[in-house]
Amino acid sequence: MASIPSRSLDAEFLFTLADTAQLPSLLKGKYLKGHGEPRIAMVGRSNVGKSSLINSLLGKRLARISTQPGKTRAIHFYHWKKLKRIIADFPGYGFAKVSKAERQDWSGLIGAYLEQEENLSIALVLLDSRHGPTESDLEAIGFLMGKNIPVALVFTKTDTLKTQALRISRKREVVKVLHENFGDSENWEKGVFWVSSKTEDGIKSLIQFLASEGDS
Ligand SMILES: Nc1nc2c(ncn2[C@@H]2O[C@H](COP(=O)(O)OP(=O)(O)OP(=O)(O)O)[C@@H](O)[C@H]2O)c(=O)[nH]1
Ligand SMILES: [Mg+2]
Structure with a gap:
């Protein structure tokens, strides 16, 4: 069995990345700022x-935690050297108070x-453990699947769910919604x-899991 890499x-x-005009200087073929490591996208509503999960994964406070939702308006890239990955922190979606001009959506x-x-090796779609997927979550998942990007679901803030039974029923509920919207997919079987x-x-x-993804 593979050993768990220490953090x-x-x-x-x-x-x-705040503007599409920066893309040519960011990406050159498979390289991002000269780094060839696979990318992990961190996706989810505001x-x-x-950003908190990125800091937990990296064992370091690098990503800014929002004091106000909707704060991350650009894509921030972090080099996770130990795992040989680059993490992309995406702007959160679904925050109504952000003006349309400020909103960075899938078409932008x-x-x-x-x-x-x-x-890009995988997109982690984060869902709040306390809630089912929103319309914007489904839109995001649909968009990623349409581009054949592997998706894994990550339920966050599990400290707010008090019992194992709540987890089980939440998972069942969410997987049902995903099956109804997208049919069978190994995305929500394995990840x-x-x-x-x-x-x-x-x-x-x-x-x-992330250490084993994209190594093949
Ligand atoms: N209870 C609890 N709160 C959390 C957890 N993770 C994050 N939070 C809180 O949730 C809020 C938002 O966290 P962020 O990590 O900034 O969320 P984000 O998805 O990056 O938000 P945007 O950048 O606005 O899209 C902060 O107040 C965090 O302290 C968790 O595991 N448990
Ligand atoms: Mg953030």
Whole structure:
């Protein structure tokens, strides 16, 4: 069995993509700022815990945690040296108070980035453990699947779910909605994770999964 890589303090911020005009200087073929490591996209609605999860994975406070939802308006890239991956922190969607002009949606910056990214190994779609998938979650998952990008679901803030029974019923509920919308997919058979950045619950198993993804 593969050993779990120990968490690294060896991680660094790489780049902020705020405008499509920066894409040619960011991506050259399979390389991102000269780095050939596979990319992991962190996707999810505003405030779901993307930046917090990145910090938990990296074992370092690199990504800015929102004091106000909707704060991350660009794509921030982090070099996770130990795992030989690059993590892309996506702007959160579904936050109504952000003006239309400020909103970075799938037809804007994110779509343009995904169009040109040749080395994306997986998108982690984060869902709040307390809620079912929203319309915007389904839109995001549909968009990623339409581009044949492997998706794994990560339920966040599990410290707010008090019992195992709640988890089981939440998972059943969510998988049912996904089946209804997208049919059978190995995306939600093999990759459904439960994490808390507050208690560190589930972080190690997610790291182990990410270490094995994209190595083949
Ligand atoms: N209880 C609990 N709160 C969490 C957890 N992870 C994040 N939070 C809180 O949720 C809020 C949003 O966290 P972020 O990590 O900034 O969320 P985000 O998805 O990056 O948000 P945007 O950048 O606005 O899209 C913050 O107040 C965090 O402290 C968790 O595991 N448990
Ligand atoms: Mg964020």
